[in-house]
Amino acid sequence: MSDKYVTCEVVTPERVLYSGNVKMVVAPGLEGEVGILPLHAPMVAVLGVGELRLKLDEDKQEYIAIHKGYIQVLEDKVIILVNFAEFASEIDIKRAKEAKERTTKEIAEAQKKGEDYYKAQIDLEKAENRIRISKRI
């Protein structure tokens, strides 16, 4: 492969979201963002909830909302496997906002009752992430 571009694939269990050459990949690692340029050393990293940026060209970027997965870097290829991924342009803002409201309520209720609200917390994080990324376009 050329040393200017790297082949990148974004795969979810339901579909292959993106496949093509990119200049740079920035992924949300567990301990901060991970940036991958062409000719990166082989690596496997766990990804959290956040924003995946694919730099297609100097002035063109693709924003993708992802929840949980991992990134695998080979010599000339970056494979991103995630449970859930959505392009910024695909995000249904109304649904994301509803999800945010609902989970906020759930957390408040659980706190009142002293129950565990771990799952609601994650859902809230996901909803907020989607709202944030939908504003990128």
Next chain:
Amino acid sequence: MARTREIKRRIKSIDNTKQITRTMEMVAGAKIRKSQERIENSRPYTTKMMEVLANLSSYVKAGKHPLLEVHEKQERVYVLSITSNRGLCGAFNTNIIRKTESILEREKQADREILLSVAGQKGINYFKYCGYELLSEYTEIGDSPKFEDAREIAAKIMEMYINHEVDKVLIVFNHFKSVMDQRPIEYNILPIEKDMAEGEKERVIRDDYIFEPSPEKVLYELLPTYVETLVYRTLMESVASEHGARRTAMKAASDNAVEMIGQLTMTFNRARQAQITQEISEIVGGAEALK
């Protein structure tokens, strides 16, 4: 007169049924294609994941993870049986139910407590009717299983396994061998078998990977996802099999209808002819009497 009219009505009714079964056959045919595509779409994900797991297992002594650990006491078994929500698909559900029952019998003889969960309305109805206690019921899995559905099921299984509430988890589902051939199989989902996590042996295992944050952490994040993917796969295969079975059943029904219509048409023609002959002989007889 009465006889021909009755036959005609039967032909009409069978013809109606034939139209319905033909349509269902065609719909199922289209759905098979879709669900096969879906299986294809998930393949890259599964194979890539296997690759990473294979690489990881050479780094981490994996025995420590609670999902890989084989429990010492084998006292409780969790069985998840995957059926369909709708009927008219031949022996699809019966096969699964029979297979599940034989497994339940086997585990009972081994003196293990059984926790049964069923996906699909058909199976739920049957096992409830037989008086089984169902731990969970899943009915939302329609024609296109979502990864979320699999997640929900997998999360429950893993939680129970890690808390030592169960010692073994089995899934019974229809394996999609081909469009014509589906067979019920049982699949051992937990504990994760080690050779499986290790993947294919021939694959080149590289040893210069960087792991972020650490190999252990990556493995721990990966194993639950692996289980979720397995469950997702069984759901998809089951759906594809359902459509396959339905198409076969509906094709048989349509063919039978065609045959029946053929036979009835013949009987109808015979009856009509007999009637005409009788009328002629009556007229001739009447004319003869007038002479």
